[in-house]
Amino acid sequence: MDHFNYQNGELYAENLPLAEIAKEVGTPFYCYSTATLERHFNVFSKAFDGANALVCYAVKANSNLAVIKTLAKLGAGADVVSEGELRRALEAGIPANKIVFSGVGKKPHEMELALNAGILQFNVESEPEVRVLSEVATRLGKVAPIAFRVNPDVDAKTHAKISTGKAENKFGVPWQDVSRIYGEAATLPGIKIQGVDVHIGSQLTDLDPFNNAFMRVRELxxxxxxxxxxxxxxxxxxxxxxxxxxxxxxxxxxYGQVALQAMGNLGVQLIFEPGRLIVGNAGVLVSEVIYVKQGAERKFVILDAAMNDLIRPAMYDGYHHIDTIRQPNEADGTEMVDVVGPVCETGDTFAKGRELPPVSAGDLVAFRSAGAYGAVMASTYNTRPLVPEVLVNGDDFAVIRERPALEELLKQDKLPEWL
Known part of the structure; x- marks a missing residue:
């Protein structure tokens, strides 16, 4: 469930027409719903009522400070994978003792920042990493609380680029080496072993892989x-x-029932790292139709949003439902079109052979389920500025990231003295 619905013949974000926001901020733009963020977090948290559980929002899904702050006010912790994400979580008000630091490539300066902040746990992914962490912690006179991320070699049955729990993936330590690795880590100064970590992939739609992984963790x-x-x-x-x-x-x-049944009475604190589940359906990307072009074999709807704004379709063949901002009339029917952006890449295609209501230049459309891995993965390819982000709260909205001017982009480049 989300809070993007048709009212009075047009698509609203909570109590605000998206077309009115578009007039003020221009297109394309991302729009997030506070009510949806809150609902999704609360529904997930409720699945673990009565259990010793901490929900650490995966900041990589959407790292806007306003989004993180909204979740922090609900009691969320954070799962971070870089110094930048750690700083964002702390800036948004998430206590350090509710932050876990994941990722395969932590650098010593990132470890130092996290140790000085007093985070809950490092999710360590390799033997070289734990040795470096030991050196950093010892130099600082601190103790690093760790869990090793173990790779259970479980097929998550998801897209190959977001599968993380198979033996062939780069994540975690091999299952068969766990005893030796834990034993060696226990001898290192500055290291406190306190947990086990597992994460098998993203966008899972089947509970069996979770159950298989969780039962292996229990045995471990x-x-x-x-x-x-x-x-x-x-x-x-x-x-x-x-x-x-x-x-x-x-x-x-x-999902909660599967997790709690697997963990039973182990007497541990359970940590969960939802990201997409919390923010995915809480956001839309609004774009304007520039042209409708009839090709030799296909009709193209050309938008002002591009692959640099929303990379999922190009990178993952990701599907996003597309709504017209004006509520469609059944009498108008639909037509089969390819929805594309203006970037000079054939890969700048959002949908092929999609049935949509007829649209014309100047009409607005919204990509649904764009709150996760949308704005965070955007780039300035083709010297296109990052698009603004907007947060709606009831009948009010705020721009939570502005669209930079082209002049700002150009100033980032520095000419050497010989030019």
Missing amino acids: VDQLRKEGHEITQVDLGGGLGIPYDGTIPPAPEN
Whole structure:
């Protein structure tokens, strides 16, 4: 459920017409709904009522400070993967002791910042990383709380580019080496082993891979405790999907049942890292039709949004439902079109052979489910400025990231003295 619905013949974000926002901020722009963010976080959290659980929002899904702050006010922690994301989480008011630091390539200066901040946990992904972390922590006179991210070699049955839990993926330490790695880490100064971490992929629409991974983690916790390690945290990652194309994924309640049944009475704090599930359907990308072009074999709807604004269709063949801002009239029917952007790449295609109501130049459309991995993955390719982001709250809205002027982009380049 989200709060983007047709009212009075046009598409609204909560109580505001998207067309009115477009008049003020221009197109394209991202629009997020506060009510949807709050609902999705609360529904997910409710799945673990009564359990010792911490929901750490995966900042990589949407790192706008206003989005993070909205979730921080609800009690969210944060899962971060860089110094920049850590700084964003702290700036948005998330306490350091509710932050976990993931990622395969943490650098010493990032570790130092996190140690000085006093984060809850480092999710360590390799033996070289834990040795560097030991050196940094010892130099600072601190102790780094860690969980190793283990790779359970479970097929998440998701897109190859967002699968993270198979043996062939770059993430985590090999399952068969876990005992040795934990044993060696326990001898390192400045390291406190406290947990186990697993994350098998993103946009999962089946609970079986989760159950398989969670049951393996439970067995691993029992094994590590027998080997003398005190395991107090289990990070089960994120990855539960959203209905991009109408496929209905499992409800958070059912996901929660699988997690709690697998973990049983282990006596640990459970950590979850939802990202897309919280913000995906809380955002839309609004764009204007520039031209409608009849080709030799296809009709093209050319928008002012491009692949640099929303990369998922080009990178992942990602599907986004497209709505016209003006509520369609059944009498107008639909037509089959390719929806494309203005960038000089054939890959700048949002949809092929999509049935849409007829549109003309100047009409507005909205890409649904664009709140996750949209603005955060945008670029300035073709010297196109990043698009603004807007947050709606009831009948009010604020621009939470402005569209930079082209002059600002040009000033970022510096000419050498010989030119």
